[in-house]
Amino acid sequence: MQKFFLFLTRRSFIMKSIAAFVGFFISPSSGLARSNPDNSSWALTNDEWKQRLSSEVYKVLREEATEAPFSSPLNNQKQEGIYYCAGCDLSLFSSSAKFESGTGWPSFSEPLSGSVATKLDFKLIIPRTEYHCHRCGGHQGHVFNDGPRPTGKRYCNNGLALVFRPKT
């Protein structure tokens, strides 16, 4: 009897472990997906971010939402200039790194030095490399290894997460 009980306990432990494991990957509200700011002065509460940002920009930067493809006016932006984080205004990309990827999202071959940080993301089960603003932790997009030479990287960015300012 005791053995049977032990078996049940063990089984429920395993089931709980599996549920926790699956929940970790599929639960959007786990909070584990969010990136912490590198700079503590940008450690704002959700309410403070909501006051600063429009609701659609908030969803991308703070909840890692992805905007619809071909929806951003920045797709066709070809002027020389700098792309800044829509959360904290840190400069993230130069127009010289922008290229036409055909994906429907603004794409860059490399970020400005030290401007973004990455983490692994399992939202689509297959691991992807998420990247975010190094200063405020705001989600920008995902980086893939099918970009143009010499970097071979494609930083696939949400247009809503960026503000473009042309070179003056």
Ligand SMILES: [Zn+2]
């Ligand atoms: Zn930022």
